[in-house]
Amino acid sequence: MGKLTVVGIGPGDYENMTVRADRALRESQVIVGYHVYVDLVRERYPDKEFLTTPMTREADRCRMALEEARAGKQVAMVCSGDSGIYGMAGLVYELRGGAAEPEVEVVPGLTAACSGAALLGAPLTHDFAVISLSDRLTPWEKIEARLTAAAESDLSIVLYNPASRGRPDYLRRACEILLDKLPADRPCGVARNIGREGETRELLTLGALRDFAADMFCTVFVGNSQTKGIGGQLVTPRGYRDV
Amino acid sequence: MGKLTVVGIGPGDYENMTVRADRALRESQVIVGYHVYVDLVRERYPDKEFLTTPMTREADRCRMALEEARAGKQVAMVCSGDSGIYGMAGLVYELRGGAAEPEVEVVPGLTAACSGAALLGAPLTHDFAVISLSDRLTPWEKIEARLTAAAESDLSIVLYNPASRGRPDYLRRACEILLDKLPADRPCGVARNIGREGETRELLTLGALRDFAADMFCTVFVGNSQTKGIGGQLVTPRGYRDV
Numbered sequence: 001m002g003k004l005t006v007v008g009i010g011p012g013d014y015e016n017m018t019v020r021a022d023r024a025l026r027e028s029q030v031i032v033g034y035h036v037y038v039d040l041v042r043e044r045y046p047d048k049e050f051l052t053t054p055m056t057r058e059a060d061r062c063r064m065a066l067e068e069a070r071a072g073k074q075v076a077m078v079c080s081g082d083s084g085i086y087g088m089a090g091l092v093y094e095l096r097g098g099a100a101e102p103e104v105e106v107v108p109g110l111t112a113a114c115s116g117a118a119l120l121g122a123p124l125t126h127d128f129a130v131i132s133l134s135d136r137l138t139p140w141e142k143i144e145a146r147l148t149a150a151a152e153s154d155l156s157i158v159l160y161n162p163a164s165r166g167r168p169d170y171l172r173r174a175c176e177i178l179l180d181k182l183p184a185d186r187p188c189g190v191a192r193n194i195g196r197e198g199e200t201r202e203l204l205t206l207g208a209l210r211d212f213a214a215d216m217f218c219t220v221f222v223g224n225s226q227t228k229g230i231g232g233q234l235v236t237p238r239g240y241r242d243v
Numbered sequence: 244m245g246k247l248t249v250v251g252i253g254p255g256d257y258e259n260m261t262v263r264a265d266r267a268l269r270e271s272q273v274i275v276g277y278h279v280y281v282d283l284v285r286e287r288y289p290d291k292e293f294l295t296t297p298m299t300r301e302a303d304r305c306r307m308a309l310e311e312a313r314a315g316k317q318v319a320m321v322c323s324g325d326s327g328i329y330g331m332a333g334l335v336y337e338l339r340g341g342a343a344e345p346e347v348e349v350v351p352g353l354t355a356a357c358s359g360a361a362l363l364g365a366p367l368t369h370d371f372a373v374i375s376l377s378d379r380l381t382p383w384e385k386i387e388a389r390l391t392a393a394a395e396s397d398l399s400i401v402l403y404n405p406a407s408r409g410r411p412d413y414l415r416r417a418c419e420i421l422l423d424k425l426p427a428d429r430p431c432g433v434a435r436n437i438g439r440e441g442e443t444r445e446l447l448t449l450g451a452l453r454d455f456a457a458d459m460f461c462t463v464f465v466g467n468s469q470t471k472g473i474g475g476q477l478v479t480p481r482g483y484r485d486v
Contacts, residue, residue: 008357015263018253018353022262058481082357082367086481090365093478100474108361110261110351114251114325118351122333124325126381127389129372129398137482138369146370146396153392154385155372231341235333238301239380 002069002102005076006092008083008109011195012040016115021107028076032065037078040196056136062091069102082111086132086160112219113158116191119201121233123189123221128156133163133170144177151181156227156236159220171220175210178222182206187223189234190214203234245312245345248319249335251326251352254438255283259358264350271319275308280321283439299379305334312345325354329375329403355462356401359434362444364476366432366464371399376406376413387420394424399470399479402463414463418453421465425449432464432477433457446477 005024010016025031025045031038035052042050051068053061065077079087089106096104117124129150135143150157157178162171178186184207192200192215204212206222214220227236248267253259268274268288274281278295285293294311296304308320322330332349339347360367372393378386393400400421405414421429427450435443435458447455449465457463470479 008361010261015266016261016351018259018261019265020258023258082360084360084365085357085367085371087365087368089361090368090478090481093365093473093476094480096474098474106361106365108259108353108357110353111357114328114351114354114357117325117327118251118332118349122327122330122336122349124328124373125330125333127372127374127386128328129370129393130367131370142397143370146398149392149396149398150372153389155389155392230336231339231343233336235336237337238329238333 002072003074003105004065004069004092004102005105005107006083006087006089007076007078007107008081008087009037009041009078010081010110011112011115012080013195014044016110016195018109021109024107025076027074029074030068031076031078032061032068033078034061037080040080041078058088058091059095062088062095066092066095066102079109082109083107085111085130112160112191112194115194116219117221119191119194119199120189120203120221121235123223123227123234123236124156124158125236125238126156126224128158130158130160132160133174134161134167147174147177148181151178154224156224157222159222161216162218162220163214164216171212171214172210175206178206179210187227187229187234189221190218192218194219203229203232245315246317246348247308247312247335247345248348248350249326249330249332250319250321250350251324251330252280252284252321253324253353254355254358255323256438257287259353259438261350261352264352267350268319270317272317273311274319274321275304275311276321277304280323283323284321301331301334302338305331305338309335309339309345322352325352326350328354328373355403355434355437358437359462360464362434362437362442363432363446363464364478366466366470366477366479367399367401368479368481369399369467371401373401373403375403376417377404377410390417390420391424394421397467399467400465402465404459405461405463406457407459414455414457415453418449421449422453430466430470430472430477433461435461437462446472446475
């Protein structure tokens with residue numbers, strides 16, 4: 001019987017992949033995914049059959065993966081970062097519906113909140129919210145309400161999908177909403193191309209973040225009221241020093 | 244020159260550790276940590292020197308690790324889950340302060356939001372908040388405000404530290420706050436002992452969660468308005484099906 005394993009490969013390099021994700025890819029016959037993510041693993045698992053779909057064809061991609069598994073294949077579907085957080089695991093379960101077949105396994109991976117935070121220092125030592133700025137599947141008003149709620153309740157914030165070619169000004173719009181509640185000198189950070197060629201990190205204020213030219217390879221961190229820069233690292237204290 | 248690597252080991256099993264975390268532990272001379280976490284890795288890296296401290300001695304633990312690194316040792320400090328999210332990386336940077344020495348590297352790991360979500364299905368496909376219910380280092384009023392803000396803005400919620408021996412009723416208190424804003428039939432889930440012996444998963448409603456006997460080995464997931472049970476999995480849709 002076939003099986004579909006939805007694999008979070010982490011930021012993209014082998015080092016940040018889990019032992020379990022590596023094994024799932026090694027044991028697969030077919031690797032399915034968005035072509036950019038498939039290209040991240042193609043070289044290390046060259047003997048596999050590769051099936052790719054364009055970015056906006058998520059449902060097609062999941063149907064294709066389920067079909068291959070129903071046909072008896074060991075299928076691995078790769079997601080960048082985690083397989084669940086903005087990943088394909090949910091859609092796979094939705095499309096399989098109540099059916100027991102094919103077997104589905106979800107293998108978690110390092111999401112950009114974890115890998116980006118480690119690159120920037122330790123901005124997520126305390127409570128935080130993860131919010132995607134993409135309004136392709138979510139009304140902008142809902143995104144706005146979440147930004148405001150997170151800022152008002154002093155959560156650190158991680159912004160996924162801060163910009164794309166079609167949405168060049170979304171990070172600016174988000175920052176303007178946040179600046180209604182937060183000071184312009186609030187420490188922030190941007191991690192770009194985490195674990196890949198051209199990896200960069202930048203610490204900046206919320207005011208400067210408003211004018212930052214982000215793209216789809218960026219993950220953005222907005223500190224809480226306690227976050228500070230320490231020796232070039234973005235750090236949110238947990239409070240342990242006071243204990 | 245010594246170096247301190249703060250290593251997120253994930254939920255605790257080797258399979259869910261990253262390649263990089265495994266290498267950091269193999270290349271270390273000294274492994275420092277809370278004794279429960281050190282015990283998770285002791286068997287696989289038996290030739291190391293192990294230094295442990297009790298749970299509430301976080302600052303002592305970090306100072307000990309920094310001191311060993313300053314003395315020229317290759318030191319790995321283990322954190323369960325991620326090294327940053329409620330982990331020790333922030334405190335290490337705080338205690339090192341502006342000094343350039345010793346070198347510090349933060350190795351991210353699978354936090355319970357990722358590993359627990361994968362065990363329960365795919366509850367974090369959309370925006371979410373991560374909130375710890377421990378008020379050891381945070382005023383309860385702040386925790387309450389964050390719970391309310393997350394519920395009001397329709398974020399899925401992950402609760403860390405839902406209970407302990409000293410706080411047996413905190414999950415109930417949190418649920419009562421959430422039930423002010425959310426319906427009692429809101430789909431929720433509890434992952435316990437993720438990736439360890441005695442791993443369990445439970446899907447239940449927010450109403451039932453209020454009476455759930457959680458302990459410190461549990462991570463709790465509260466769905467957003469779209470979250471549902473599908474074939475025994477807790478799933479939050481991303482919205483792709485409508486595209």
